[in-house]
Amino acid sequence: MSRTKQLLKNTSILVVAKISTQVVNFLLLPLYTALxxxxxxxxxxxxxxxxxxxxxxxxxxxxxxxxxxxxxxxxxxxxxxxxxxxxxxxxxxxxxxxxxxxxxxxxxxxxxxxxxxxxxxxxxxxxxxxxxxxxxxxxxxxxxxxxxxxxxxxxxxxxxxxxxxxxxxxxxxxxxxxxxxxxxxxxxxxxxxxxxxxxxxxxxxxxxxxxxxVPLVFNQISSWAINYSDRIIILHFWGMSLNGIYAIANKFSNVTMTFFGMYNLAWTESVVRCIQDVDSVDYINRLFELTFKVYLILIIAIINILPFIFPFMVDEEYHDAYYHVPILLTAMFFSGMAATIGSIYLAYNKTKNVSITTTMAGICNVIVHFALLNYCGLYAASISTLVSFALLFIYRFIFVRSFMPLTCSPVRLLPQLAVLCVAWLAYVEVNYPLIFLGGLLNLYYVYKLATEHGAGLKAMFRRK
Structure with a gap:
């Protein structure tokens, strides 16, 4: 079986198992928020x-x-x-x-x-x-x-x-x-x-x-600092109730974390197994750019859909969570891409480098959170999460190039990032015509992705 076929097969198995359960969990959100x-x-x-x-x-x-x-x-x-x-x-x-x-x-x-x-x-x-x-x-x-x-x-x-x-x-x-x-x-x-x-x-x-x-222990500590130290700070300064609101906001971004996490498990295995192949660099670069585009499409799609379903899934008591969701979804995009690069570190046995970059991002998260605490209130948590994951992605992308020539073309990716900004604006304003426009633009990128990468994927499927 080709490497790409194996990657997609493993991802499909893991995602189907997780996503089916996530759907059930979301259907139960009204029950949890009510009781x-x-x-x-x-x-x-x-x-x-x-x-x-x-x-x-x-x-x-x-x-x-x-x-x-x-x-x-x-x-x-x-x-x-x-x-x-x-x-x-x-x-x-x-x-x-x-x-x-x-x-x-x-x-x-x-x-x-x-x-x-x-x-x-x-x-x-x-x-x-x-x-x-x-x-x-x-x-x-x-x-x-x-x-x-x-x-x-x-x-x-x-x-x-x-x-x-x-x-x-x-x-x-x-x-x-x-x-x-x-x-x-x-x-x-x-x-x-x-x-x-x-x-x-x-x-x-x-x-x-x-x-x-052992270096991965420090990586996990830093990952926790990025993901969950916000909860401790919120609990200390704002109390348990606001922490509950922030937790509900994270429920929606956790959907993407589930998919990204399952894909990254399969991706890590694929990278480890192919690292000795002569065309491994070309293979990793192609899949990296494809992953970037697919992750963006998924994030934009969720942001476009949520204004229609959020009021039916979450009790009015938790409504303030609505405005944190797009910030946290974008943060999860950068988190997913940072993890994609992190798998390359793991394949090359550079676990210390993984820990160093995550530690830098963890420190950044805590500093930004405290810096914004008195000015942004609860938004300090979601903004600091976005900033720290974006910087983690940048750190890892820069550092990985010291031992593996990973490439990424900003010119090819910036238009899709602009669509993300449109989706953000439409979500916050609950502007349905703009939401419709964002959805059409996202569908265009789905079509473009299929036509651009279709031939390349078929070639990789045939490669043994």
């Missing part, structure tokens, strides 16, 4: 947001090292060494963190301490097993397990929130049960435990895994 107060929704958002910074410390990002090195293994012994050593490192870290957590929770009791422990532990185990699925090239199991977890969580949320009225506690229970069931499925599907052996634990493999993975 949970803004304060409760803000509290849940804090717990889920903290997962992005808690889980990297629980695994040291060794699951990413397992993925990177497992797909390079050429024999059964090296696969056993990679899995056994990776699982051993994660097991030791989890044991140490568990002991510390027990001590802290006994000395400083806090609400939901037991539930939160299993909430983060279940997500950690599920995340590691998801990377194992990717390592084995079993993207079907990856997608299906994600669908199982998300769908089961939705069903349990309906039971626990709408029927049993358990509030925040019910959401935590639903998440734990869903992740446990998903993990059981992956264990049975991959039979990864059969690769685990005490005799296969290797110190040199351990050093390689940690050398690759």
């Amino acid at each position: 949970l107060s803004t304060a409760q929704y803000g509290e849940v958002d804090i717990y889920t947001s903290l997962a992005m910074i808690v889980i990297p410390f629980l695994t040291l990002q060794v699951e990413m090292g397992i993925f990177r090195y497992f797909i390079s293994c050429r024999d059964e012994q090296s696969r056993q060494q990679t899995i056994s050593t990776g699982f051993a490192v994660i097991g030791v870290v989890l044991l140490l963190v568990t002991l510390i957590y027990i001590l802290v929770s006994v000395c400083f009791p806090f609400r939901y301490s037991i539930l939160l422990y299993f909430f983060y532990l279940s997500q950690t185990i599920s995340l590691v097993l998801l990377q194992v699925c990717r390592s084995m090239g079993d993207n079907f199991s990856y997608g299906l397990s994600s669908f199982i977890a998300s769908s089961l969580a939705v069903v349990l949320n309906i039971i626990f929130i709408a029927i049993l009225r358990m509030g925040v506690e019910g959401i935590l229970y639903a998440a734990i049960i869903a992740q446990v069931m998903s993990s059981i499925y992956m264990l049975r599907r991959t039979r990864v435990l059969s690769l685990c052996s005490w005799n296969s634990i290797d110190t040199s493999v351990c050093r390689n895994l940690l050398s690759y993975s």
Whole structure:
């Protein structure tokens, strides 16, 4: 199978699994906003947001090292060494963190301490097993397990929130049960435990895994600073209710994050596997420009559609979230493109460079947020997110050219960016004729993309 066919196949499997669940989640938004107060929704958002910074410390990002090195293994012994050593490192870290957590929770009791422990532990185990699925090239199991977890969580949320009225506690229970069931499925599907052996634990493999993975912990911390430090600042200065409004605004941009994230998983695997090919630079550059244009089309389409459906999906209490959505959607565009470049760093084993660029963007996010806090209020959060992701994209694009000649033509991309500005204006003014114009221009770029890249894609499909 050609590289592009494999990329699209993997992306399709992952996206279908995620998008189907996202649709269900959006249909349930009226239920959540009706039954949970803004304060409760803000509290849940804090717990889920903290997962992005808690889980990297629980695994040291060794699951990413397992993925990177497992797909390079050429024999059964090296696969056993990679899995056994990776699982051993994660097991030791989890044991140490568990002991510390027990001590802290006994000395400083806090609400939901037991539930939160299993909430983060279940997500950690599920995340590691998801990377194992990717390592084995079993993207079907990856997608299906994600669908199982998300769908089961939705069903349990309906039971626990709408029927049993358990509030925040019910959401935590639903998440734990869903992740446990998903993990059981992956264990049975991959039979990864059969690769685990005490005799296969290797110190040199351990050093390689940690050398690759530990820098990614700092990358995740910085990514969290960009994505979720805003929640902490909002909570401190504006309270739980406004955090709930900001969380609803992020729900819409998270749709694109889901698609971009699933595509990037498949893209990372494709880049790692093709990096030694003689035409890898040409292949990566073609797909990079195509990705840029497709991401813009998706963002513009969502901005054009939302004025029609937002009032029906979100309770009036959350209406202020409306004006943050286009800012956050544009931020997710730059985030997605930065992640696309980040995959090239990972393929070249330059995880330290990934961390450096993300750290710079994270620092920028916090500085801009505080600088705008007294002038822009809640908008400081969405604007700082946009600025930091835009700069992250620029940082990575500049730095990647030091080891890989990545190209991007501003002249070819600026007209499409102008259409994004039209969509923004139409959205804010709720100007339906202008929205219609933006939609027509976006459809023109869909047609143009198909005609310009059709021949190139067919050629890449035929290439083995």
